[in-house]
Amino acid sequence: MTTQSPSPVVAAAPPVWSRFRSWFTAAVQGQGLLSGTRSRSAGLLGTVLVLAATMLMSLLIGHERLTVDEVHAAYFAYTGSDTDLVVLHLRVPRTLVALAVGVSLGAAGVLVQGVTRNPLGGPGILGINAGASLATVLAISVLGVTAVLGYVWFAFAGAALAAVAVYAVGSTGGGGATPVKLALAGAAVTALLGSVTSAIILRDRASLDEYRFWVVGSLGGADGAMLAEASPFIAVGLVLAFALTRSLNALATGDDLARSLGVRLGRVRALGGVAVVLLAGTATAAAGPIGFVGLAVPHVARAIAGPDYRWILPWSAVLAPALLLVADVLGRVVARPEELQVGIVTALVGAPVFIYLIRRKRLAGL
Secondary structure, eight states: OOOOOOOOOOOOOOHHHHHHHHHHHHHHTTSOSOOSHHHHHHHHHHHHHHHHHHHHHHHHOSSSOOOHHHHHHHHHSOOOOHHHHHIIIIIHHHHHHHHHHHHHHHHHHHHHHHHHTOTTOOGGGGTHHHHHHHHHHHHHHTTOOOSHHHHHHHHHHHHHHHHHHHHHHHHSSTTSSOHHHHHHHHHHHHHHHHHHHHHHHHHOHHHHHHHHHHHTOOOTTOOHHHHHHHHHHHHHHHHHHHHTHHHHHHHTTOHHHHHHTTOOHHHHHHHHHHHHIIIIIHHHHHHOOOOSHHHHHHHHHHHHHOSOHHHHHHHHHHHHHHHHHHHHHHHHHTTTTSOOOHHHHHHHHHHHHHHHHHHSGGGTTO
16 A cells, blocks of 8 residues: 655735735736726826825925914914915925926826827927927027026927927828827937027027026926916817827737727827827926936836826826925935926936836847
């Protein structure tokens, strides 16, 4: 009679680790950490609370630390003190402009990636930054405009004209404005406008001094007037963006299938371009070309909420300003008593994310 040796016991993976691994796999594959309307809504509400906390942090932390009571007193017990002036004319406008710029960049990034079907696309892919930069340099060097509110409108107009040029070039030939043609046209127009900008600033030292402060991306010149002028454009851009989410879901399946579902590709891409100009153009005009926010945040939103643009857009619109506010606060404290521009901080944070996205196997075939 033979006896069977006991089979080896295989230790089961801890439930916590198994759950984490499944969540991470879902995020990497684009399925989203959260599934179901209830969990996504609850997560989005929690992220809104995080955004509120970052706004409060932006109000209190800086060259001069403030308290909640001092912020409250500036509005309800105004005495004209230095603290009141700092709250009313520096901290609050800067925080609100950062909120508006962050929302705009996050939503614009979602639109660009959705319309072009390019996961490495950001607002700059349509020539937004290059057009705004050239128009700003021309305003400074030719017209002598030095105030932020002066060249904001030039930057906005330059961004709009550059986007129109990219769309016009990308629409030539058969097939219309395909994602690949738009990306190539954007790269060509950006290179051309960047060369002209460099030629101008190298010949005019005054323009270079003024331009280099704007081009790195800064919220230091934010004020209430700037916010009032930018808000209508941002509002219209957001309305267009949310109206296009269903069409973006159809576009993600490919042009042929989207067309069979009744999506008018030219109309969707044109409206998407208008929304990107309104959002990214206004953000660039107000704070300079802040990089990586519009590129990285939609990927984070997609990893959390899944591939549905009806969820990616609101998540990006909340995550982007939270990231921008944290970057702005870090810039105020890491180089005291000086200040590190927010565009530099976002570049330091976003560059590793960009490298990771490039190295991902799913993007290797693009």
